[in-house]
Amino acid sequence: MGKGATLAIEVRPEEKEPIFLALARAIITEIEKGKLKPGDPLPGTRALSRNLILNRNTVDAAYHELTMQGWLTAESSRGTFVARDLPDFGRELRLVQPAVATADRKRPMLDLSDGAPDPRLVPIATLGQAFRRALSSPSFLVDRAYGDPRGSLALREALSSYLKDERGLAVGADNMLITRGSQMALFLAASALMEPGAAIAVETPGYPLAWGAFRAVDARVVGVPADEGGIDIDALELLARREKRLKAVYVTPHHQYPTTVTLGAARRLRLLELARRHRLVVIEDDYDHEFRFDGRPVLPLAARAEADVPVIYLGSLSKLLAPGLRVGYAIAQPALIRRMADRREVIDRQGDLPLEHALADLITEGAVRRHARKARRVYHARRDRFAALLRERFADVAEFSIPAGGLAVWLRLREETTVSAETWSTNAGRLGLSILPGVRFMMTPTSPPEAFRLGFARLKDDEMIKAVDLLDRSRP
Amino acid sequence: MGKGATLAIEVRPEEKEPIFLALARAIITEIEKGKLKPGDPLPGTRALSRNLILNRNTVDAAYHELTMQGWLTAESSRGTFVARDLPDFGRELRLVQPAVATADRKRPMLDLSDGAPDPRLVPIATLGQAFRRALSSPSFLVDRAYGDPRGSLALREALSSYLKDERGLAVGADNMLITRGSQMALFLAASALMEPGAAIAVETPGYPLAWGAFRAVDARVVGVPADEGGIDIDALELLARREKRLKAVYVTPHHQYPTTVTLGAARRLRLLELARRHRLVVIEDDYDHEFRFDGRPVLPLAARAEADVPVIYLGSLSKLLAPGLRVGYAIAQPALIRRMADRREVIDRQGDLPLEHALADLITEGAVRRHARKARRVYHARRDRFAALLRERFADVAEFSIPAGGLAVWLRLREETTVSAETWSTNAGRLGLSILPGVRFMMTPTSPPEAFRLGFARLKDDEMIKAVDLLDRSRP
Numbered sequence: 042m043g044k045g046a047t048l049a050i051e052v053r054p055e056e057k058e059p060i061f062l063a064l065a066r067a068i069i070t071e072i073e074k075g076k077l078k079p080g081d082p083l084p085g086t087r088a089l090s091r092n093l094i095l096n097r098n099t100v101d102a103a104y105h106e107l108t109m110q111g112w113l114t115a116e117s118s119r120g121t122f123v124a125r126d127l128p129d130f131g132r133e134l135r136l137v138q139p140a141v142a143t144a145d146r147k148r149p150m151l152d153l154s155d156g157a158p159d160p161r162l163v164p165i166a167t168l169g170q171a172f173r174r175a176l177s178s179p180s181f182l183v184d185r186a187y188g189d190p191r192g193s194l195a196l197r198e199a200l201s202s203y204l205k206d207e208r209g210l211a212v213g214a215d216n217m218l219i220t221r222g223s224q225m226a227l228f229l230a231a232s233a234l235m236e237p238g239a240a241i242a243v244e245t246p247g248y249p250l251a252w253g254a255f256r257a258v259d260a261r262v263v264g265v266p267a268d269e270g271g272i273d274i275d276a277l278e279l280l281a282r283r284e285k286r287l288k289a290v291y292v293t294p295h296h297q298y299p300t301t302v303t304l305g306a307a308r309r310l311r312l313l314e315l316a317r318r319h320r321l322v323v324i325e326d327d328y329d330h331e332f333r334f335d336g337r338p339v340l341p342l343a344a345r346a347e348a349d350v351p352v353i354y355l356g357s358l359s360k361l362l363a364p365g366l367r368v369g370y371a372i373a374q375p376a377l378i379r380r381m382a383d384r385r386e387v388i389d390r391q392g393d394l395p396l397e398h399a400l401a402d403l404i405t406e407g408a409v410r411r412h413a414r415k416a417r418r419v420y421h422a423r424r425d426r427f428a429a430l431l432r433e434r435f436a437d438v439a440e441f442s443i444p445a446g447g448l449a450v451w452l453r454l455r456e457e458t459t460v461s462a463e464t465w466s467t468n469a470g471r472l473g474l475s476i477l478p479g480v481r482f483m484m485t486p487t488s489p490p491e492a493f494r495l496g497f498a499r500l501k502d503d504e505m506i507k508a509v510d511l512l513d514r515s516r517p
Numbered sequence: 518m519g520k521g522a523t524l525a526i527e528v529r530p531e532e533k534e535p536i537f538l539a540l541a542r543a544i545i546t547e548i549e550k551g552k553l554k555p556g557d558p559l560p561g562t563r564a565l566s567r568n569l570i571l572n573r574n575t576v577d578a579a580y581h582e583l584t585m586q587g588w589l590t591a592e593s594s595r596g597t598f599v600a601r602d603l604p605d606f607g608r609e610l611r612l613v614q615p616a617v618a619t620a621d622r623k624r625p626m627l628d629l630s631d632g633a634p635d636p637r638l639v640p641i642a643t644l645g646q647a648f649r650r651a652l653s654s655p656s657f658l659v660d661r662a663y664g665d666p667r668g669s670l671a672l673r674e675a676l677s678s679y680l681k682d683e684r685g686l687a688v689g690a691d692n693m694l695i696t697r698g699s700q701m702a703l704f705l706a707a708s709a710l711m712e713p714g715a716a717i718a719v720e721t722p723g724y725p726l727a728w729g730a731f732r733a734v735d736a737r738v739v740g741v742p743a744d745e746g747g748i749d750i751d752a753l754e755l756l757a758r759r760e761k762r763l764k765a766v767y768v769t770p771h772h773q774y775p776t777t778v779t780l781g782a783a784r785r786l787r788l789l790e791l792a793r794r795h796r797l798v799v800i801e802d803d804y805d806h807e808f809r810f811d812g813r814p815v816l817p818l819a820a821r822a823e824a825d826v827p828v829i830y831l832g833s834l835s836k837l838l839a840p841g842l843r844v845g846y847a848i849a850q851p852a853l854i855r856r857m858a859d860r861r862e863v864i865d866r867q868g869d870l871p872l873e874h875a876l877a878d879l880i881t882e883g884a885v886r887r888h889a890r891k892a893r894r895v896y897h898a899r900r901d902r903f904a905a906l907l908r909e910r911f912a913d914v915a916e917f918s919i920p921a922g923g924l925a926v927w928l929r930l931r932e933e934t935t936v937s938a939e940t941w942s943t944n945a946g947r948l949g950l951s952i953l954p955g956v957r958f959m960m961t962p963t964s965p966p967e968a969f970r971l972g973f974a975r976l977k978d979d980e981m982i983k984a985v986d987l988l989d990r991s992r993p
Binding site: 069106163165166168169170172173174176177188220221222224225228250253254256257365366367384386387388389390391392393394395396 | 545582639641642644645648649650652653664696697698700701704726729730732733841842843860862863864865866867868869870871872
């Protein structure tokens with residue numbers, strides 16, 4: 042494309058959006074679709090403004106914005122170009138490796154691990170506007186220097202009303218603590234419940250970052266097997282009888298982590314009854330409730346538990362929106378919430394008020410519900426496509442159930458094969474594909490499940506094909 | 518003002534600002550100046566658009582925006598009004614009481630406590646734009662799902678270069694951990710350094726939230742007196758000889774909390790030498806470095822310490838910008854930073870990427886430096902005005918040194934008076950003024966200093982006069 046050439050794009054400003062931003066969005070779309078490639082020259086501002094019947098200042102402002110954002114580079118005498126260091130959207134995504142404390146900069150990796158959402162779906166303009174509005178609201182500017190360690194009242198009220206409608210949780214603002222992602226909720230629950238040497242039961246395979254939070258307060262973490270029906274209640278009962286210092290049980294009943302299984306009605310009832318009898322606190326982690334594709338989401342344990350079974354219910358807006366935005370919450374009896382809030386105050390005092398107010402706004406005016414609906418539709422289609430691809434390519438060596446919800450597939454290697462999931466994942470890493478083998482979810486490395494947790498939600502069609510291709514090519 | 522009336526205002530859009538936002542800003546200014554009062558009707562949109570020669574949609578959009586932000590209320594048939602639940606800007610501010618885990622909603626209080634910055638000075642448009650830009654940047658959308666628990670590389674690089682220029686700290690990104698305000702840095706430092714039963718020396722009077730963080734990891738917190746020269750090094754030396762399990766000392770050498778005293782050169786040298794000899798880690802909390810009014814800021818201990826004296830240096834962007842934005846940092850040797858990052862990962866995994874990227878942007882392009890300069894100028898003037906008011910009204914009963922830096926004055930009641938600071942603060946609370954007496958900064962309530970820490974930075978002229986007035990009227 043030459044300097045005098047133009048772009049065949051349509052500029053459609055959203056409500057109240059300045060035109061230069063709408064133009065910038067349209068150009069980003071062209072880049073994402075691969076119609077504009079890294080290094081491609083953009084038309085001159087004069088030509089483009091004439092062609093799109095826009096003011097030249099508008100085009101200038103859009104180019105400036107995109108240059109600031111890193112999509113374009115301006116080379117003084119030569120003109121404006123698509124930045125050369127962008128990922129090639131036509132072919133692959135640069136994604137992060139499993140979260141470890143290493144340098145930020147990595148060679149590009151394609152990622153099938155964990156089950157994170159796709160931040161490209163986030164309603165950015167709406168969120169940006171809400172944040173801007175929160176910064177200029179009287180409550181941020183004038184009301185208070187420091188806030189409530191439980192989180193802003195506006196967000197707690199908005200969320201509790203949302204959860205009442207969506208999940209049948211009859212809770213108010215006093216039952217709620219806003220945290221930094223659900224990880225902090227786990228840590229605070231552990232701090233409030235456990236004393237050194239007390240025991241907590243967890244699912245295995247399960248979620249190692251939760252175990253880390255429990256161990257950080259010197260709790261003993263005891264594994265209970267999870268099978269194709271979820272946590273094994275018989276095994277939990279044996280443990281509860283034997284282990285006098287068992288205080289709590291940590292479960293992921295909606296979409297078991299990592300196997301994606303939903304805990305059935307019978308086991309749910311037995312779990313609550315067992316908790317009542319042995320005075321266990323149930324920590325229920327419902328990390329991706331909204332993403333249920335087949336049928337309605339299952340009501341949380343917290344919505345059914347009688348008053349004599351204390352449940353700490355954990356959720357997250359990070360999984361719903363984007364993991365880079367760290368907002369989660371815990372729901373429990375007010376006294377327990379206050380205990381967690383006391384602990385929270387020494388850890389980081391409180392949350393970010395503008396972010397909390399912006400999210401409260403988005404929940405109240407419906408943007409979060411709309412986003413959830415849209416994301417569910419997109420992920421549903423991606424799940425089906427991913428399942429089809431897996432069936433087509435790996436039926437000889439692996440099997441899986443289509444998950445009714447959640448953003449990952451638990452792919453089990455067939456017993457008759459002698460393939461090692463760990464070797465496979467090492468091979469894949471060498472080819473630039475990150476996948477997590479079963480051993481990563483086990484408390485001890487002995488006899489791990491020969492399986493993978495494969496997250497599909499972040500990948501568009503072509504990216505998904507590329508990832509499955511790499512997975513195939515890295516077979517041991 | 519009637520429905521048909523109009524507003525004498527000037528609408529001046531900033532660069533790239535939509536006109537409706539400029540109009541909204543102009544109306545906010547009228548409200549803040551008290552020209553529009555709570556309950557006042559606004560002109561109809563037709564009249565106002567005609568008068569200002571603006572499109573009626575623009576006026577509609579501005580009213581809508583202000584209604585969403587809570588400045589205005591729309592009453593269907595009667596028109597639009599200034600919200601009735603706004604603070605009266607002409608007379609007083611609604612501010613928070615000392616941070617405790619209580620309900621958000623409080624009766625209006627005027628606040629002279631603690632020394633928080635004024636969020637009204639925050640460059641909101643710039644910050645909002647940077648946040649919006651961070652949300653749409655490729656690194657947020659594409660690069661990664663989860664980030665580095667030490668914080669985004671961009672922010673660590675931007676901050677370390679800022680701190681090199683501004684504070685003589687020769688550090689790189691590997692020396693830095695981005696946290697949720699300096700409170701989390703305190704907690705993580707304590708987690709990384711202390712084992713149960715080990716001791717840490719702190720200043721008294723001092724900062725109780727720091728003691729809370731140390732106690733949360735079961736450290737023994739031992740007070741060392743701070744006098745008009747800062748922490749008493751002789752007392753610290755005695756303690757270090759006597760207390761075999763003393764691991765660390767926590768100090769606020771730039772502006773001692775709460776007394777605002779700067780630790781002199783001789784004590785600084787002795788402190789570092791003592792730390793070397795007794796193998797103590799120095800935790801240096803430099804919470805409001807930028808706000809130095811007389812002469813240049815004093816270089817941190819961390820900038821002078823030899824390699825054999827480990828210093829963990831803590832700073833905060835919350836104090837520089839607004840406490841509701843929770844971003845702080847710790848600087849230390851890379852190995853110690855990694856230990857703190859490991860701990861951080863189980864607590865909340867990582868920071869908010871869009872916020873971290875936005876702040877990196879603001880530092881790199883100079884907005885933070887510009888804001889610091891502007892805020893310093895404003896606070897300098899407020900300090901002088903506040904000192905003059907205190908001298909005028911309370912010379913008979915109290916005395917103080919003008920603080921060379923920081924956002925508070927340490928007002929000591931004269932020894933010959935028998936007035937109790939605690940009684941005074943209780944009286945003040947009844948009149949709607951929040952102030953913190955000396956006892957609040959002591960480890961034990963016995964023989965507390967008869968003094969107040971009075972924060973002046975959040976108050977404009979008229980608010981300051983009103984606050985000093987209330988302080989006077991509440992004398993015991």
